[in-house]
Amino acid sequence: MTDVDTGLSSTQLTLSPEEHRRLRRRYRRRTTLTAYAFLGPNLLAFIAFLLIPVVWLFVSTFRTGGVLGPAEFVGLDNWRDTFADPLARTSIRNTVVYSAMAIPAVFVIAMVLALALRTISRGSALIRVALYLPTLQPAVVAAFIFVFVLHPDFGVINYAIRGFGGDPINFLGDTSLALPTIAGIEVWRGTGFWTMMFLAGLTALPSELYHAAEIDGAGAIRRFVRLTLPLLRPTFYFAVIFATIVNLQLFDSVFALTDGGPVNSTISVSLYIYRSLFLFGDIGFGATLSFLLVITVLVLTGLQTFLLRDRK
Amino acid sequence: MEVEFNEQIIADFNSQVAPDVNVEFSTYDWPVHVAELTTLFASGSPPDVQYLVDLIYPAFAEQGVLHDMTDLVNDPEWADERANISPFAWDLAEQQGGTWGVPVLGAVYNIFINEALLEEAGLLDSWDDSYESMLAAAEALTNDDVFGFAARTSAADFAWWDWYPYIHNAGGDVLSDDWTECGLVGQDVVDAMQFLIDIHTAGVTPAIGSLDNQGLFDLFAAGRVAILHHETPNIVSLNENPPGFEWTVAAAPPGPQGHTVMGNFGILSIAEASNNKDAAWEFIKHWASAPQVGRFAEQVNLQVVRTDIIGDLFADNPAMKTVQSELVPRVQGLQPHPQILEALQAAWPVAEDAFRGNLTGEEAIAGMCAAIDGVLAG
Numbered sequence: 001m002t003d004v005d006t007g008l009s010s011t012q013l014t015l016s017p018e019e020h021r022r023l024r025r026r027y028r029r030r031t032t033l034t035a036y037a038f039l040g041p042n043l044l045a046f047i048a049f050l051l052i053p054v055v056w057l058f059v060s061t062f063r064t065g066g067v068l069g070p071a072e073f074v075g076l077d078n079w080r081d082t083f084a085d086p087l088a089r090t091s092i093r094n095t096v097v098y099s100a101m102a103i104p105a106v107f108v109i110a111m112v113l114a115l116a117l118r119t120i121s122r123g124s125a126l127i128r129v130a131l132y133l134p135t136l137q138p139a140v141v142a143a144f145i146f147v148f149v150l151h152p153d154f155g156v157i158n159y160a161i162r163g164f165g166g167d168p169i170n171f172l173g174d175t176s177l178a179l180p181t182i183a184g185i186e187v188w189r190g191t192g193f194w195t196m197m198f199l200a201g202l203t204a205l206p207s208e209l210y211h212a213a214e215i216d217g218a219g220a221i222r223r224f225v226r227l228t229l230p231l232l233r234p235t236f237y238f239a240v241i242f243a244t245i246v247n248l249q250l251f252d253s254v255f256a257l258t259d260g261g262p263v264n265s266t267i268s269v270s271l272y273i274y275r276s277l278f279l280f281g282d283i284g285f286g287a288t289l290s291f292l293l294v295i296t297v298l299v300l301t302g303l304q305t306f307l308l309r310d311r312k
Numbered sequence: 313m314e315v316e317f318n319e320q321i322i323a324d325f326n327s328q329v330a331p332d333v334n335v336e337f338s339t340y341d342w343p344v345h346v347a348e349l350t351t352l353f354a355s356g357s358p359p360d361v362q363y364l365v366d367l368i369y370p371a372f373a374e375q376g377v378l379h380d381m382t383d384l385v386n387d388p389e390w391a392d393e394r395a396n397i398s399p400f401a402w403d404l405a406e407q408q409g410g411t412w413g414v415p416v417l418g419a420v421y422n423i424f425i426n427e428a429l430l431e432e433a434g435l436l437d438s439w440d441d442s443y444e445s446m447l448a449a450a451e452a453l454t455n456d457d458v459f460g461f462a463a464r465t466s467a468a469d470f471a472w473w474d475w476y477p478y479i480h481n482a483g484g485d486v487l488s489d490d491w492t493e494c495g496l497v498g499q500d501v502v503d504a505m506q507f508l509i510d511i512h513t514a515g516v517t518p519a520i521g522s523l524d525n526q527g528l529f530d531l532f533a534a535g536r537v538a539i540l541h542h543e544t545p546n547i548v549s550l551n552e553n554p555p556g557f558e559w560t561v562a563a564a565p566p567g568p569q570g571h572t573v574m575g576n577f578g579i580l581s582i583a584e585a586s587n588n589k590d591a592a593w594e595f596i597k598h599w600a601s602a603p604q605v606g607r608f609a610e611q612v613n614l615q616v617v618r619t620d621i622i623g624d625l626f627a628d629n630p631a632m633k634t635v636q637s638e639l640v641p642r643v644q645g646l647q648p649h650p651q652i653l654e655a656l657q658a659a660w661p662v663a664e665d666a667f668r669g670n671l672t673g674e675e676a677i678a679g680m681c682a683a684i685d686g687v688l689a690g
Contacts, residue, residue, distance in 0.1 A: 067354050068375040081690055087658070152522040153531075173521025175668075259468035262521040263665045278347035280654040281371055285690075 054294060060287035067283050078284040088289060090264050091272040094179060098268065099247040101183040102190075107239065109187065110194030115224070117195065118202050128199075132192035139189075139252030146185050146257070172258055175265040182253055182266055189253075194239065201235035202228070237308045241301050248297055269293050315339065317611045325598045333591045346653075353377040353583070360586040361595055364413065365578045366404045366648050372581075373412045374650040379582040380410035384593050393597070401617035404645045405579045413579025414600045417614045420544050420575040420639050421473040423564060428557035429453055429538045439539065440565045443478070443507045446539065450516040453538040460516035462528050463541035465667050467660040469525040474541035475663060476574040478504040480644045481567025486655055486684060487647050493688065494681035495647075500568045505666065506673025513669040520668050547631045548613040561631045563639055572644040577617060615640050651687050658683040 015023065061078050063071040082088050113131060117124055134142070149156050150171040158168040171181045205228065213223050229236075251270035254260060260267035260275075269289060276286030315337065322335045338359065340348045346368055352358040353372065364372065372378050385394055394402075401415035423440075430436040430449070439449035450460030464471035479485065484501035488494065496505075512520060523531065525542075532540040533555050541564075550559060563573045580596045582589055598604060606621045608614075615636050616625065622640075626632035646652055659680040666676035 065375075068350065068372070068377050085686075085690075151527075152519060153527070168519075168522075170519050170522045173519060175665075259466070261466045261468060261661070261664065263661045263668070274347075275657070278344075278350055279657075280651070281350065281375065282654075282690075 054291075057287050057291050057294070060283060061291050062284075063287075064282075064284040068281065071283075074284060078288040081285055082288045082292065085285075087264060087267065087272065091267045091269045091289075094265070094267055095248055095250060095269045098179055098183050098186075098250055099244065101180060102186050102247055103240075103243045105183065106187045106190045106194055106243070109191050111198050113191065113195040114198035114202055117199050128196065131195050134189050135192040137189060140256050142185060142189055143253060143256035150181065173262055175263050178258055178262060178266045182250075182257065185253055185257070186247070186250070190243075194243075197239060198232070198235065201232045205231050233308065237304075240308065241304050244300050244304065245297050248293065248300075314612060317608055321599055321604050321608065324604065325595055329598050330591065330594055333595070335595060353585070356585055358583040358585055360583060360588045360592040361599075362581055362583065363416075363578050364581050365576055366646060367576065367653050369412055369579060369581060370407060370648040370650040370652065373408055373410065377584050378412045379584045379586065379589060381413060381582060381593075382411040385411050385414060390597065393601070396602070396618045396620040397600075398617045398619055398640075400643055400645060401577055404577050404648055407648045408650075413581035414596050415577055415579050415617045416600050416605050417609060418575045418577035418617060418640075418643075420573055420615050420635050420643065421476070421541065422544055422573070422635055422639055423562045424532055424540045424542055424546070424550075425560055425562055426532070426535060426538045426557055427560055429458065429535075431558075440562055442565050443504070443567065446565050447507070447511050447514065447516075450511060450539060451514060454516040457536060459518055459531070459537050461511055461539045462517050462523075462531065462537045463512075464525055464528065465512070465520050465664055466524070467657055467664070471664070472656050472660055473543070473574050473576065475508065476646070477564040477572050478508055478567060480572040480574070481564070481570045483569035485647060486652065486659070487649055487688075491647060491649050494684040496677050496681050496684070502673045502677050504567060504673075505663075505676050508663075509666050509669070509671070509673055509676065512667040520664070544615065544632065544635050545613050547629070547635070550631070551629065559631075561634050561639070563642060570644075571642060573639045573642040575615065575640065575643040575645055577643075577645060655684045655687045658687050 060066060060071075062073060062075060064074050064078070065071050117127060117131075120127065137145070148154070150158070152158055152168045152170050152173070155168075155171075157171075161168060169177065172178050209227055209231075210223060213227055218226065249270050250268040251274065254266050254268050254271050255274070258266045260271050270293070273286050273289050273293070276282045276289060318337045322337060325335060326333065349358075349362065349364075349368070349372065353375075358377070364378075369378065384390075397415055401418075402411075405411055405413050405415050425439070427436060430439055430453070433449070433452050435449045435452065438445055440446060446461070453460035463474040479496065479501060482500035482504035483498055484504070485495040488497075511517070518528070518531065518537075528537065528540060529542055529546050529549070531537045532542070533550065533553070535555060535557055544561070547561070563571065565571075580599055582592045582596070586592055600618075602618060602621045605616055605618060606625055609616045610625055610629075610632075613629075613632060616622070617640075622636055625636055649655070662671070662676055662679035662683060665671055665679075666673070671679065
């Protein structure tokens with residue numbers, strides 16, 4: 001490398017401490033402003049479409065009406081009605097039970113599939129596509145598919161059951177089976193997504209750790225428990241929070257398949273909110289139930305964040 | 313098809329009544345029509361005229377988004393036309409001290425019977441003498457291939473339409489006469505409910521909740537249900553694709569206090585926010601006139617509420633003619649209370665549970681009343 005005559009001496013290139021601080025402040029200010037400029041539209045959308053509606057929702061919990069007619073202040077009446085309403089309690093219980101069935105089931109199945117896919121080299125892409133296809137189905141299409149699978153008269157499963165001499169099972173018409181069946185359908189729809197998510201997480205894990213563990217004599221289960229699960233903590237962190245948020249808002253498959261029946265055995269909080277707001281025009285009650293759902297999601301998210309935090 | 317038929321009415325309106333009025337027709341999606349209408353009214357610019365059924369319009373009337381048409385329908389120049397519409401239909405359109413539309417059409421909830429099966433069993437003339445004879449007929453007709461009886465049981469299929477006549481025939485109703493509390497009172501109502509529980513638990517129906525609205529009808533069309541509660545628009549399906557057996561329509565058997573038929577009727581309303589109320593009224597008068605509503609009813613297989621054209625309609629459709637001439641005069645409609653839909657939705661799961669054999673008639677009526685009173689109190 002040759003020296004280039006810049007016309008400046010080394011003394012002239014040196015910044016004074018004051019100038020250095022000034023330039024550093026200016027650089028920081030510029031990068032901060034640039035960041036805010038990029039974040040600005042998202043922040044505006046957040047305020048307009050989330051913060052203001054949630055605040056409005058909270059205000060609506062103390063009012064009645066307000067959509068087709070003037071709003072009227074009713075104090076805590078909506079809160080009292082919500083906690084006293086047996087159907088609200090049923091909808092909350094159904095939603096929680098559904099989530100408790102669907103989330104662990106889809107995670108276990110997706111993890112098993114992801115681990116299997118990681119070891120497959122030939123045909124892996126095709127299997128991934130096949131696994132992901134159910135996720136792409138809208139709930140109504142999935143509902144239609146499952147009519148042909150579950151129908152007591154002509155459904156594939158019952159056809160097979162009858163073939164073996166058994167009695168047909170009324171999957172969606174039996175009060176004790178309807179909710180697990182809905183959970184099963186949602187697991188079917190979600191498995192592809194979570195398999196890809198876990199596979200991405202698994203692929204990013206450092207292979208040298210596994211080689212070292214293998215050399216040290218760790219078996220497959222030990223490697224999974226001691227290496228894979230801890231290393232996948234960030235993936236699980238996202239997965240648990242996201243799945244909780246999504247599943248607590250269960251609506252479309254229930255709306256399409258059972259409309260909350262039979263005997264309210266599949267009514268979810270979101271379906272009850274929809275009915276209250278759009279079918280019965282009970283804005284205050286619907287708003288209160290909606291706000292409770294928002295709070296529940298926030299609390300559960302906070303709790304999961306605390307429990308899954310990185311303990312160094 | 314319905315769009316085409318409405319365009320025909322609009323074309324006649326423009327050629328016969330108001331050439332300068334531009335009418336734009338749109339439809340709403342039936343499964344979510346309440347939500348859709350709520351959004352339209354909330355927008356402040358709903359359609360000037362809308363077709364609303366008796367189950368949902370009272371809530372909109374209560375919230376002030378419908379125009380009170382009392383003065384319009386009492387216009388002396390329209391008195392003859394008003395008189396041609398059945399009183400029961402006006403009862404459905406008038407409540408909360410106002411008149412919220414002009415009754416035009418309805419769908420009656422009838423029974424379809426497989427005449428061949430009933431005749432073969434020697435029950436064709438006696439199956440509908442009483443509740444007991446219907447249960448006995450259903451039991452006699454049930455075998456490995458045929459269900460003797462079927463009715464809708466889930467709220468998603470609006471199953472209460474099939475339940476209503478038995479309750480009305482027992483002197484009960486969802487609400488009391490003054491609409492302040494549950495009207496499911498009296499031993500006759502309990503007995504009627506017990507009968508419905510008995511027929512659903514007697515092994516003569518498909519498993520409760522196993523088949524939806526369409527599934528039950530398809531089973532009937534396949535000759536596998538002898539007595540089916542359903543609705544008149546399906547007559548068109550049976551006419552177009554005749555099943556391999558003779559069939560006809562009928563009403564539910566008489567009860568201790570009456571012999572009624574349930575129907576779900578619709579009115580043409582004007583939005584309070586409409587800036588074209590005069591033109592809207594002219595259009596409603598045209599739509600509700602005998603030639604227009606009669607032609608439309610025949611096209612879509614619904615019933616009219618005008619008494620002056622009954623003899624002229626459905627000449628080539630004996631089943632519809634029977635419905636129009638014999639069933640419609642027996643109609644006792646629902647009570648158009650603003651919360652009637654909510655009351656039915658709240659009470660129905662109790663009935664559904666009872667039909668599964670989990671409650672007695674007395675327990676079911678008590679549970680339904682608790683749900684209805686809960687809605688009225690809320």
